[in-house]
Amino acid sequence: MDLKKDVQKQFGKSAESYVNSTIHKDGKDLLKLLEMSSINGEEKLLDVATGGGHTANAFAPYVKKVTAVDLTPEMLLAAEKFIKGNGHQNVDFVQGDAENLPFPDEAFDIVACRIAPHHFPNINQFISEVYRVLKTDGQLLLDDNVVPEDDEFDQFYNTIEKWRDYSHFRAWKKSEWLRLLELAGFEIIEWHRFEKTFHFEPWCNRMKITITEKEKLAQYMKGASEEIKAKFRVVIEEGQIISFQGEAVVLKAMKR
Template sequence: MDSKKDVKHQFGKSADSYVSSAIHKDGKDLQKLVQLATFTGEEDLLDIATGGGHTANAFAPLLKKVTALDLTPEMLKAAEKFIRANGHLNVDFIIGDAENLPFSDGVFDIVTCRIAPHHFPNVNKFVQEVHRVLKPSGQFLLDDNVVPEDDDYDLFYNTIEKWRDYSHFRAWKKSEWLHMLEVNGFEVHEIHRFEKTFQYESWCNRMNLPENEKDKLSNYIQNSSQKVKEKFRVSIANDQVISFQGEAVIMKALKR
């Protein structure tokens, strides 16, 4: 399977669990994303890889129109059910690819993308597409898990994410995001780093990881170097991983 088929397969069967996932539904990053946006209420917003629809849902009551886009039909249906149940009628739902957006140039005031780019095989093309569909001086609000600059930490985090979820492509370093945004015509105005605690059981179960793989992955984490376990605040009890800590960033960039 190619990586985009992997994404559709994984998220097709996990759609409802993403709508109800606490880390997606209640994350403080969602409030921060809304705070960082500048708007009058007349804007058109595109939410790329909308997933459970939480970002689109948060912005819908504040803006004129929101377009929620996702590659996975089942995910889009789950997002629509969730958003419509909250009474928001100004949201359109469109199936589409983040790296080949089905929109004309310069049509959106704001583009958001939350906890998704680590699934994109060509993230540079995604950034170029965001730039293309934004109006001049349009805002790009990016929110995703990142890896530390140290290569050992990078390898560890991307290894365990790929193990848990074969549709994971890569979590990027903060420096890599800065580079990609700036070389593709954006000016980065704000960066906020925050920590995320992952509860091992629910983290694995969200991707329907089989029990034997869960155990193998737990062993891999426990057998990692002390340096890695300290960095990721790995919590272990009764020979089982209980939780670990990752990091994410929100970046606000303007099209130039």
């Protein structure tokens, strides 16, 4: 699928910037994922779409084994350098597709996936694969950007994300996540909403978009309705977009 090639292309050239991205490495959402998990130290954990490796790195000291999987080889190399640099020796790195995981049924006690599913073109297939590789009573720890329930707000956020990053597929509504997971056989145990402030310049620069496209994107955001600008807390100073606010959901679900 072309979108998956786009993902590899985008993240291949942005691997190091994701390892060093403040929003990815320092998020309170990562601490919440750890806090929500039930761990006794014997678990095998799969980190799907590991990206810069921050989730795998955070869980490595607390579980028996971590397997970090990612579609993009450059990302895996950057994650491995980061995680091994922190002294963790219990992490394996595997190239693989979140919608076609290269692991047997019921291989893991925990599956984590953080700030990635908005890149997956078939979210149902991803959920099905997670369910398959989890043991019964296994935990799914999911964290991703979401959109408000209002369709106009949904369209605005997904438009600017796709504009900045052509490998973006869709940020889903909170209600869509809850529905899809329950229909797949998961029970939602706990969930939290996080507000996320995006600083416009580093947000754009992480994806290496051109100055021309950045200016067009800024004009689009400045031209949005007052309701949209208020909802997303768009901060404009001296005609420049400084920041805006999105949201994420962090949840724990169990395979029943």
